[in-house]
Amino acid sequence: MNSQLFLSFLVVAGALACTPGADWAYSITAGLRQRSFVPAVAGLCGGYVLHTALLVAGLAALLAGIPGVLGWLTVAGAAYLLWLGATTIRSWRGASFGGGAADLSAPANQFRTFVQGMGTSGINPKGLLFYVALVPQFVNPEASLPVPVQSGLLGLTFVLLVAVVYSCVALLARKILHARPAAARRVTLASGIIMVGLGVALLAERLVPVLAPAVLHG
Template identity: 75%
Template sequence: MNPQLFLAFLVVAAALACTPGVDWAYTIAAGLRQRSFVPAVAGLCGGYVLHTVLLVAGLAAVLAGMPGVLGWITLAGAGYLLWLGVGTLRSWRGASFSVDAAGAAGTQLRTFLQGMGTSGINPKGLLFYVALIPQFVSSEAALPVPVQSGLLGMTFVALAGLVYTVVALLSRTLLQSRPGAARAVTLASGIIMVALGAVLLGEQLLPFAASHIQ
């Protein structure tokens, strides 16, 4: 793999991982509601592992080239974000750093699956893998293209996991002794999820409505 291309990818991938968005919102909100933020971060990374597998298998490009299928994926992602955001908004008053031991295992599994859904169903994540990673793959490199794609994809997974862990640790450190601020951040996280879900939904429904009005 070309070292210069790989270094350039690291810079771009790190910048994207450090950009606040729904992943950040979910990490912070889950960390405030659960005893541990690890299931949330692991779930988000699991979704990007799924994107990596699709990319290596060549399915990501196929899905991206099918507007109808991508549209349905976008609608599913929008609905999921709305559901997740509404759930966060409903629980913001009870944001804390503890959870009953009896329900810890089930809660952690649910948090992991929700995190995986957050990044895995997000069509923008799929398009990121399809549009960006191929720009840093060289056909002249010693490694086959699928191997390069897989390595770059997993590199982003590692970077995202590192950034989300730092975000979760900082948020817990800053908010653990400030329950009022913790509730406010949880509320803001829910609003971000709902807003992004609404934007994704609008991107799909508005053109459809406009075409039928005309």
């Protein structure tokens, strides 16, 4: 693999991982409300592992090329973010941050947190587009490693980057805000609002082009 291409990928992928969004909001919420944020971060990473597997298998490009697939993924992702954001907003008033994190010792709760995290990143069409549109630009067809292997290594590198970034985000949220219950509640509310806002934006991105001609000709 070309070292210069790989370093360029690290810069771009690192910048994307450090860009706040739904993943950040979920990481912050996990850091504030849960005993361990590991299941949440693992779930977020699991979604990107799924995207990596699709990329290596060639299914990511196939799905992106099928008319309507990205549209339905956008609607599903938006609906999921709206539900997750609404759940966070509903729970923020009764959340307690001053005396210790919530008990997540039950395996069922940890698994649910993992699945929610995986859904947050895995169903996001932006993640699919990242792997379809961006990762192939850093693959060198003339390298000794086969293209699928290069694609897999780049995809897993991004998974490692987001694991580090999201863990830091969750840990900083816990360390900085855990001793400040009022501030923590405000951040939790903001996280829920961000998720809802992103869900609305995704729906608008999908529905406005469809509805606009009907309104103009109505």
